[in-house]
Amino acid sequence: MAIKTENNDEKKSISFVEQLVEDDLAAGKNGGRIQTRFPPEPNGYLHIGHAKAICMDFGIAEKYRGVCNLRFDDTNPSKENNEYVENILSDIRWLGFQWGEIFYASDYFEKLWDFAIWLIKKGLAYVDEQSSEAIAQQKGTPTTPGTESPYRNRPIEENLALFHQMNTPEAVEGSMVLRAKLDMANDNMHFRDPIIYRIIQTPHHRTGTKWHCYPMYDFAHGQSDYFEGVTHSICTLEFVPHRPLYDKLVDFLKEMDGTADKLHDNRPRQIEFNRLNLTYTVMSKRKLHTLVDEHLVSGWDDPRMPTLTGMRRRGYSPESIRMFINSIGYTKFDALNDMALLEASVREDLNKKAIRVSAVLDPVKLVITNYPDSQTEEMEAIDNPEDEHSKSHTITFAKELWIERADFMEDAPKKFFRMTPGKEVRLKNAYIVKCTGCTKDADGNITEIRAEYDPNSKSGMEGANRKVKGTLHWVAVNHCQPAEVREYDRLFSVENPSADERDFRELLNPESLTVRTNCYVENYAAARKPGEYLQFQRTGYFMADLDTTPEHLVFNKTVGLKDTWAKQSSKN
Numbered sequence: 219m220a221i222k223t224e225n226n227d228e229k230k231s232i233s234f235v236e237q238l239v240e241d242d243l244a245a246g247k248n249g250g251r252i253q254t255r256f257p258p259e260p261n262g263y264l265h266i267g268h269a270k271a272i273c274m275d276f277g278i279a280e281k282y283r284g285v286c287n288l289r290f291d292d293t294n295p296s297k298e299n300n301e302y303v304e305n306i307l308s309d310i311r312w313l314g315f316q317w318g319e320i321f322y323a324s325d326y327f328e329k330l331w332d333f334a335i336w337l338i339k340k341g342l343a344y345v346d347e348q349s350s351e352a353i354a355q356q357k358g359t360p361t362t363p364g365t366e367s368p369y370r371n372r373p374i375e376e377n378l379a380l381f382h383q384m385n386t387p388e389a390v391e392g393s394m395v396l397r398a399k400l401d402m403a404n405d406n407m408h409f410r411d412p413i414i415y416r417i418i419q420t421p422h423h424r425t426g427t428k429w430h431c432y433p434m435y436d437f438a439h440g441q442s443d444y445f446e447g448v449t450h451s452i453c454t455l456e457f458v459p460h461r462p463l464y465d466k467l468v469d470f471l472k473e474m475d476g477t478a479d480k481l482h483d484n485r486p487r488q489i490e491f492n493r494l495n496l497t498y499t500v501m502s503k504r505k506l507h508t509l510v511d512e513h514l515v516s517g518w519d520d521p522r523m524p525t526l527t528g529m530r531r532r533g534y535s536p537e538s539i540r541m542f543i544n545s546i547g548y549t550k551f552d553a554l555n556d557m558a559l560l561e562a563s564v565r566e567d568l569n570k571k572a573i574r575v576s577a578v579l580d581p582v583k584l585v586i587t588n589y590p591d592s593q594t595e596e597m598e599a600i601d602n603p604e605d606e607h608s609k610s611h612t613i614t615f616a617k618e619l620w621i622e623r624a625d626f627m628e629d630a631p632k633k634f635f636r637m638t639p640g641k642e643v644r645l646k647n648a649y650i651v652k653c654t655g656c657t658k659d660a661d662g663n664i665t666e667i668r669a670e671y672d673p674n675s676k677s678g679m680e681g682a683n684r685k686v687k688g689t690l691h692w693v694a695v696n697h698c699q700p701a702e703v704r705e706y707d708r709l710f711s712v713e714n715p716s717a718d719e720r721d722f723r724e725l726l727n728p729e730s731l732t733v734r735t736n737c738y739v740e741n742y743a744a745a746r747k748p749g750e751y752l753q754f755q756r757t758g759y760f761m762a763d764l765d766t767t768p769e770h771l772v773f774n775k776t777v778g779l780k781d782t783w784a785k786q787s788s789k790n
């Protein structure tokens with residue numbers, strides 16, 4: 219959809235979420251304030267699906283001169299800890315966003331407790347001592363109404379006493395819950411006396427052992443939005459059926475506060491958009507936990523994981539992730555996004571910023587037989603030809619070089635434009651050479667290639683630009699560093715593992731990681747650190763891994779120079 223300016227100039231299309239925000243601003247709601255929040259639960263690491271929500275929550279606030287706060291929905295201490303809190307903070311900063319304030323749902327435990335007491339006293343909540351299985355069975359189905367709990371009409375004073383008992387060290391988990399007394403025949407299952415408090419005897423990462431009874435997400439979420447003055451509560455589509463309950467509980471809260479006559483003033487507006495799903499991966503935090511806990515990956519930051527920390531380690535840039543999210547947009551319909559689209563954004567962004575270096579991943583020796591034995595030359599190499607202000611560095615040229623084994627063929631077809639006997643190729647940033655032969659071992663494997671160079675063909679030399687059809691990268695044997703290179707493929711072997719009925723562990727791709735240990739990189743590349751974007755010329759984009767040391771260089775392949783996903787998919 220496009221909107222018009224006062225001069226009738228067409229502006230860029232905006233998302234339906236932005237349009238709703240603009241409608242509220244035009245109507246003067248909330249006094250013209252815009253306040254959003256990003257509310258992660260600190261029970262795992264953020265993944266790219268969360269990045270979509272981050273871009274929306276922070277982006278709306280930024281575009282409409284509002285504020286986006288960060289709130290940790292820490293209502294389940296059995297799954298939460300400070301490690302996850304710190305990583306979430308780091309990931310948001312890495313993506314390029316800054317929150318206004320940091321809040322925690324646990325900041326409101328006293329207020330939420332008082333609200334629950336008010337509901338009990340109003341006859342709107344009761345303690346249920348049934349098992350979770352019995353409660354679930356009594357809820358009915360979407361087409362048949364539920365049946366009332368035998369505890370639904372117990373006296374208010376008894377409910378108050380039991381609720382206080384729930385918040386004691388002696389309370390047994392699962393023995394009691396507090397339920398809102400709403401409507402067991404409502405078409406919306408979430409209205410059928412939802413559980414709003416349960417007993418958890420695990421110490422909380424912030425409040426310790428002060429509490430033994432904790433609010434459910436549906437009870438804490440909307441109230442936290444209200445306490446903070448959130449104007450737009452933006453979430454994903456699975457919360458659509460939760461919205462009526464969200465609004466109902468806010469209605470009760472405003473009634474308790476004595477502001478029920480101003481229901482439309484400072485009321486959070488919940489807006490839902492589609493989740494981000496990617497081919498050949500999973501976004502379920504439970505499944506990601508399993509991958510980590512069962513050591514099916516090396517950790518939350520494994521470069522094959524869809525976590526932001528994994529993507530950062532692999533070499534993705536925050537700009538590329540934001541570019542991808544902007545390209546797929548926000549709709550009301552869930553979709554499965556092709557991993558190739560994400561990698562295209564990564565490729566496009568890294569092309570503009572990655573330093574070009576030489577690296578040989580499958581080496582074979584090339585000897586320039588007519589080059590002086592002890593001579594070396596420093597060849598100039600531009601860091602990034604896409605940047606007109608790019609710096610340059612030098613790479614050492616010598617008699618003995620490493621080149622890629624795939625760049626030589628002894629008996630080559632007509633359209634093979636790399637190295638073959640009797641034909642010329644250019645060595646990038648250096649000379650034109652003509653292959654004169656090769657040496658093989660007893661098994662027929664190529665062990666050494668021989669060539670002669672044209673001393674008048676040095677790159678940049680006047681008159682040295684005669685055309686040859688092939689250009690090869692190289693590193694000098696005695697002026698490079700050995701390195702380990704890790705190449706990554708799809709984590710899962712099926713396109714949509716979340717939709718597959720098999721155990722997702724069975725769907726893991728056994729070839730998702732290939733480790734090359736006999737690689738060489740030029741000295742300039744060897745000095746690059748994690749966080750610096752590199753292009754190994756003619757191969758792909760890479761980044762030094764966190765495991766790298768001066769004694770043992772390790773590089774992760776971020777993405778190839780060309781899309782290979784379509785070709786891989788056609789094989790399945």
